[in-house]
Each structure stands twice: as C-alpha cells, then as structure tokens.
Amino acid sequence: MHSDPNLYDYWPYEGRPRIKWPGGKKLAFWIAPNIEYYEWNPPPNPQRKPWPRGNPDVVGYSQRTWGNTVGHWRMMELFDKYGLRGSISLSIGLIDHHPEIIEACVERNWEFFSHGIYNTRFSYGMDEAQERAVLEDSIKSVENATGQRIRGYLAPALTHTEKTLDLIAEYDFWYTCDLFQDDQPQPLKTKAGRLVSLPYSLEVNDVIGYSVQGWSAERYADVLIRHFDQLLEEGSQSGTVMCIPLHAYLVSQPHRLRAFKRVLKHITSHNDDVWFATGSEIAEHFRDNFWDQTLADIEKRGIATGGTGFAPA
C-alpha cells in the first residue's frame, strides 16, 4: 500500500502559466449526465455490497429505473432547450438494456465515456486481465453502437485498483474523471500515454448535494451558481473548468428540475465568456496546447517528484 498515489505532482494554484480556452473564453463548462444501470440482483464483491441493504433493493433499484424511464428524457429536453451537449458517463451495459437512450444521445451528438459495465460491478479485487476486459468491452461496445471511440473514464462507483489509470492511459484514453484535486486539468504520471486529470466534481455532483449532503433543490441551485460565478471570475487569470455531474434519478425529480433550470439559464447567459464543450474536447485542447507547459512549470518550480502512479521514483 502507498501513502501517496504519485499520480500527479504538486502544482500550486497560484502563479500557474495561463491556460487559454478557444475563442479567449474564461471557463470551459461541461455537463456530465451519469446514465447508469444498476442491476436487480448483482453478484457480491468481496469489498463492497452492491446494494447496502442487500439484494434486491426495491427502493434503490426502482428509483434508478425511474431515472432511465422518465428522468433522462426530461433532462435531455432541458439540455435541448439550452443548447447543451452532454458528456455521458455511461454504464456500458445500458447500451443493451436501453438502446433508445443511446440513439437519442447519438442524434444530439453527445459524447460517451465509460463508467464501467454496471454501477453494481466494482473494480475492487479485479486482476489486470479483468480490468483490461472491462476497458476493451467499453471501447468496443460504444464503437459498435455509436461509431464513437471513447476517450474518457470514470471508474464504476468510483472504485479503483492501483492499475486503473495506467491501463486507461495505455488504451489511449485522454481523460479521467476519477480525481478531484483541482479546478484545472493536469497531466497524470502514467506509464504510457497522455492522460489528463479533467476536473469533474464531487462537491457539486448532484449525488453528493442531494443524497449525501441532503440539500434542497434551491440550495443545490444556489451552490452551482456561486461555484460557476467564482470559477468564471478566476478564469480571467487562467482558464478554469467547471463540470456539473448529474444523475437523472436525482436531478430530474419533479421537485428539483425547475430549480436546476435556473442554473442552466444563468450559466448559458454567460455565453461570451464560457466555452461549452465536452470532456474530450477540453482534454484534447489541453493535451495539444498546455500539456508541455504544465510539466515545464512543475519542473521549473522544483517540485516534480518523478516516478509514475503507485511507482515512486
């Protein structure tokens, strides 16, 4: 076991070289609906119960099916109204269960990235071959269904092994949403590839806001607006990233979606300053333009520690 994952070097927020977004925009904004499939009777994992109450969990399961049957369509309609494209954190198995959702997202030119096969199958205890199988399944299944080559990853239920990030980098993924240490992208120290840590968010994730913190819809909306305003203000110094990770089974609830609409109205009213992008668009822009600059800055400050993830120098 390691006390420091060594996946990235320290990079203090102050004094960083400027990140510039296309068109001189201050903030790169992306929105990431988690379109998840939770199984009715998933197999056990030695380190985590798929349903905390045990299988089956009617309340937990049925709320997720509500999300896909009802909530997703309402959320998509709202995105359409504001001209937003989602970057979907996809339970890959959902392609087989609900192809109509995939088709509707393809029609809208939304981006897909992998969130594991099911949100009830965890990475804990997988060996390298098993993790590879999940990644190969993810790449192939999305390619077959949509023609898209996925470039992003968020581990199912945020469960990892020491190898996860090295493997996704090796499979030429461009970004991971698994790390929460920053409001700007940063290169990760993987053995191969050029993998960007892309700011996703737990703090303003609806699961944390609604299910963990127990916020009301209005409070969650206020938090999102303040978060956006602050990151936009800071983006005039150097480009920042804001992501709103969502789950239709939470945000699309009848008592919540109206408050969330206020957030999208606010954010899209700042069109002049905001780059509305997808995960891979932001990662690609960073990789092409700011990857080397960032590493050089860390090197120059004398704080690069060498080595790679879980393999210190």
Added chain:
Amino acid sequence: MPLPDEYLQYPHRKRGFDQPFYGWEPVPLRKKAKLKKRLKATATIVVPCEFFPLDPPSEPFRHPAGMKTPYPDLRHYTSRDYGNRVGVFRILRELDHAGCKATFCVDAATAERYPPLLDAIKDGKHEIAAAGVSTAHIHHAGLTENEERQLIERVRSALPQATTWLSPARNESFNTLPLLAEAGFKVCLDWEADMRPLAMKTAHGSITAVPHYNELSDFTLLATRNQSEDEWVTQILSTADDHVGRYEDEGAGAFAFTLTPFIAGQPFRIEALRRILAGLAAMDEIRVCTAAKAVDLFGETP
C-alpha cells in the same frame, strides 16, 4: 461478576478540575482581562494544512476527514489534496484582501512535500504553526512517552520556527502538553476550555490555549452537519459580536475558528468567506490576529 469496588471510588472528587494543567477559575470569580487600544476581543483564524495519506491506520481512530472507502480511496485522497493545491490559495488571497493574518497549522508531511505552500504562507506574513506529523499520526494514550516525543521531534525538524501547535484531529495523550512545552511550543489550539487565552502548566513550563471553537469548525458545520454557507457566516459573526457584547461583564475574550482549505476553499464558498472576513475586519473592537499574537496581546498590561 459485579464491577470492582474501585469503580465506585472517586479519588479526584473535590473542588476544581481533575486534570493537572489549569485550575478552576469560573468567570464570576476572577479578574477581567483587558487589552490595549480599547480592544474587546481577538479572533484567530486557524487554517490546517494537512496530509491525508492513502493508507492511514485505523488505530486509535481514523481522522474524521481521512480515507473512507476501500484502498485506494482516490476520491478522498484527492478531495483533501485539493485543499493544499487550490483551496488554500483562495483563502490566502481573501485573507490578503481583507488585511487579516491567520495561523496556518502545517503538518510535517505537508511542509516536506509542498515547500511552495510554506513559501506562500510566509510571503503573506501569516503565522506558521505545527500540526503534527500527518493526519495518520494521531497522538493518543497508547503511545509511549518516547514514541510521542519522537513524533514531536520530527515536527520540530520540519518546522523549526513554529511556536504554536495543533494536534492531528485535536487529539492528545496525557503527556502531549508537557512534551510540547519541552519542545518549545508556547501556544496550543487543541483546547477550547475558556473564553480567553488560558495558561496551562506543565513540568516543562507553560503552554497557552487559545480557545478554538469546535462548534464553529467549517468541516463540522458544512460537511458533517450540512449547514448552509449563510448559517456558517452568521454563526462566526455572531460569535465575534457576542464577545464585544460581553466585554463589560466578562472582560476581554479570545476565540479561534478553522478555515479548512478543502472546505472553505471551495469556489462556491468564497463569497461566504468574503462576508466572514469583511464582517470581522469591520468590527473595530475585535482584532483579527494570529494565535501567537493573541497570546501576546493578552500578556500586555494595559
């Protein structure tokens, strides 16, 4: 089998406290403290800059903000690291705008890992205090005196100038205070104990507690109890206001509260943070100052 007879014997049952560090001096029975320049209270901002390792021990207990999910808990590791990379620099900037000096409690691991953070705190002319080795090195009664002394020595060598101490998770053994005094620490932020600086006596000399209000902890209020940012602001400013209002009856007071970088440094909380700092800075009778400075001010006889 009933409990042993000793269980119903109470050897310390007499007037005063049952710990050796300070005596019983309730507010109505003591002289009021006074400060120079018509000041009525000091307010100390405590900013803990701590390392949360990916592999913490579970004994004696897991730090309240430590890892939660099975190894490798990248989620909590990186969420805490956010504070030392990003959040703390927002706090530094807002302190600077408000003209406030704070006490940054840095643990040895963070001092060794993140030298640019120490430089930024020094550049801002804030106090650098010590916060133990890391959040995985909690002081507790299961340590021998020598084991605990070695922890403090490691902190001493990482932060040779520090005179103020905050224990990881604010936990101590029975020996922590004398060992801190022996190592030259003058101020401790673990104890709430009073409404003004409180000299605690040890065999190695005195160490002064600046009352650090656990009930005002941003981590507790915002992350654990899910209170709103508005409630957070109100409670800190009303604490300050209350100190001013009680001055006539109780004398000068002191209080400290935490701004945790991974909590208070979140973008959506900066607007509230500005209201706290501006509110405190606008109170003429309150001096926002470091823990060391607060103790100095109370040591001056007006």
